[in-house]
Amino acid sequence: MSQPRTLYDKHIDSHTVCTLDDAGHVLLYIDRQVLNEYTSPQAFSGLRESGRPVWRPGAHLAVVDHVNPTAASRTGEIADAGGARQVAYLAENCRDFAIELFDLLDRRQGIEHVVAPEQGFILPGMVVAAGDSHTTTYGALGAFGFGIGTSQIEHLLASQTLVYKRLRSMRVRVDGKLRPGVVSKDIIMALIARIGASGATGYAVEFCGEAIDALSVEARMTVCNMAVEAGARGAFMAPDQKVFDYLANRPMAPKGERWQQALSHWRQLQSDPGAQFDREVHIDASQLQPMVTWGTSPDQALAIDGRIPAPSEQADPILRQDMQRALDYMGLQAGQALQGIRIDHAFIGSCTNARIEDLRQVAEVIGRRQVASHVRAMIVPGSTAVREQAEAEGLARQFIEAGFEWRQSGCSMCLAMNDDVLPAGARCASSTNRNFEGRQGAGARTHLMSPAMVAAAAIAGHLTDIRSL
Ligand SMILES: CC(C)[C@H](C(=O)O)[C@@H](O)C(=O)O
Numbered sequence: 001m002s003q004p005r006t007l008y009d010k011h012i013d014s015h016t017v018c019t020l021d022d023a024g025h026v027l028l029y030i031d032r033q034v035l036n037e038y039t040s041p042q043a044f045s046g047l048r049e050s051g052r053p054v055w056r057p058g059a060h061l062a063v064v065d066h067v068n069p070t071a072a073s074r075t076g077e078i079a080d081a082g083g084a085r086q087v088a089y090l091a092e093n094c095r096d097f098a099i100e101l102f103d104l105l106d107r108r109q110g111i112e113h114v115v116a117p118e119q120g121f122i123l124p125g126m127v128v129a130a131g132d133s134h135t136t137t138y139g140a141l142g143a144f145g146f147g148i149g150t151s152q153i154e155h156l157l158a159s160q161t162l163v164y165k166r167l168r169s170m171r172v173r174v175d176g177k178l179r180p181g182v183v184s185k186d187i188i189m190a191l192i193a194r195i196g197a198s199g200a201t202g203y204a205v206e207f208c209g210e211a212i213d214a215l216s217v218e219a220r221m222t223v224c225n226m227a228v229e230a231g232a233r234g235a236f237m238a239p240d241q242k243v244f245d246y247l248a249n250r251p252m253a254p255k256g257e258r259w260q261q262a263l264s265h266w267r268q269l270q271s272d273p274g275a276q277f278d279r280e281v282h283i284d285a286s287q288l289q290p291m292v293t294w295g296t297s298p299d300q301a302l303a304i305d306g307r308i309p310a311p312s313e314q315a316d317p318i319l320r321q322d323m324q325r326a327l328d329y330m331g332l333q334a335g336q337a338l339q340g341i342r343i344d345h346a347f348i349g350s351c352t353n354a355r356i357e358d359l360r361q362v363a364e365v366i367g368r369r370q371v372a373s374h375v376r377a378m379i380v381p382g383s384t385a386v387r388e389q390a391e392a393e394g395l396a397r398q399f400i401e402a403g404f405e406w407r408q409s410g411c412s413m414c415l416a417m418n419d420d421v422l423p424a425g426a427r428c429a430s431s432t433n434r435n436f437e438g439r440q441g442a443g444a445r446t447h448l449m450s451p452a453m454v455a456a457a458a459i460a461g462h463l464t465d466i467r468s469l
């Protein structure tokens with residue numbers, strides 16, 4: 001009898017072209033790659049210099065998302081010269097190497113990790129690599145996705161393979177039921193707070209349990225997306241009927257007989273009973289509360305009813321220093337209650353939380369209420385398709401009437417790499433995934449939380465518990 005295997009083992013085994021050494025390195029076949037304008041230019045330049053073609057152009061999909069503006073109306077023009085060059089070079093590369101591109105004016109444009117699942121480009125059982133760390137998102141579909149660097153992008157374009165070292169495996173079981181006001185973002189933020197920002201470094205993490213099964217596919221994407229903030233270089237969820245229903249009839253998903261064949265294969269994509277994991281973590285969903293970060297690392301997070309911890313109570317001198325530095329940067333004090341911290345900005349967007357379901361939750365929180373007069377609030381849909389859907393459902397009008405700016409799709413204020421940058425000192429409630437120093441603008445202060453919690457903060461004008469609205 002063969003050894004029981006994890007879902008991760010199955011992906012790696014089925015994609016191993018050959019073993020390279022005894023240290024765990026293999027040549028791994030990669031089914032699909034998603035390219036963006038920001039991390040691909042040097043890879044294409046490398047191909048051009050060495051005169052190599054792209055091995056399988058149909059295995060790649062390119063999107064424009066990081067540097068583009070998201071101003072209310074879209075012209076396709078980019079005022080910033082550097083950004084304009086990157087977008088134009090991506091178009092040139094896609095033309096010359098016959099790769100499909102969702103350019104700025106394409107109705108399929110959006111943030112890569114929103115667009116690729118939306119179009120059915122990512123399917124269960126696939127191994128996907130891309131020049132972006134949040135490629136872990138695809139675990140929600142039963143695919144194995146991980147981020148790679150520029151030289152690996154070039155290698156992948158040229159050969160459809162990568163040199164890969166096997167990871168250790170971790171299983172995170174989330175049992176119980178989430179209470180009202182607590183969502184998938186809180187599951188992953190609580191996990192990161194528990195195991196630390198490098199707690200899953202070197203691991204592929206498989207999520208399972210009653211609370212994961214109960215999540216929608218989109219909510220599962222939030223969990224897998226942010227798993228990289230615990231250091232995981234891959235996140236998994238066994239694909240179930242919800243995933244198959246999500247994928248059925250997506251433009252790039254298989255159809256007819258091929259769909260039926262795919263389904264019978266996908267149904268087998270699970271860890272075998274008795275498969276061994278190198279580490280197991282257990283979370284009781286019923287104990288979770290809405291989470292908010294107070295510091296400059298995603299693991300510096302607490303339940304919203306908490307108080308900011310005191311560096312003096314931290315025994316480790318390095319951690320103590322980190323905490324103090326985070327508090328100084330954030331302009332906060334030990335012992336301060338999270339609730340009531342006044343915000344200047346509210347940002348709902350990013351590949352973590354800007355799908356249609358997120359926007360529906362936001363609309364529900366807003367109701368007929370208004371954004372506080374001192375807050376600048378912005379909603380940036382994860383894709384142009386999400387934008388159109390939100391407009392068709394009347395959500396966009398509700399957002400605008402409540403005082404939110406309603407934008408075009410892109411990474412926007414998730415990272416200060418385009419026109420949407422916060423001024424120094426500004427404090428922002430944000431539905432994104434990283435709260436590093438300078439992430440949303442030099443000197444700007446980010447508090448991560450669920451999109452519904454951002455909406456609640458926008459209305460209240462300060463961090464607040466959605467359950468008390
Ligand atoms: C720009 C890109 C390399 C980066 C990533 O890899 O994640 C970005 O998307 C981010 O979220 O920080």
Ligand code: SF4
Pocket residue numbers: 065066111112113132134350351352410411414415432433
């Ligand atoms: S939305 Fe943010 S996290 Fe996602 S790819 Fe863009 S910059 Fe990275």
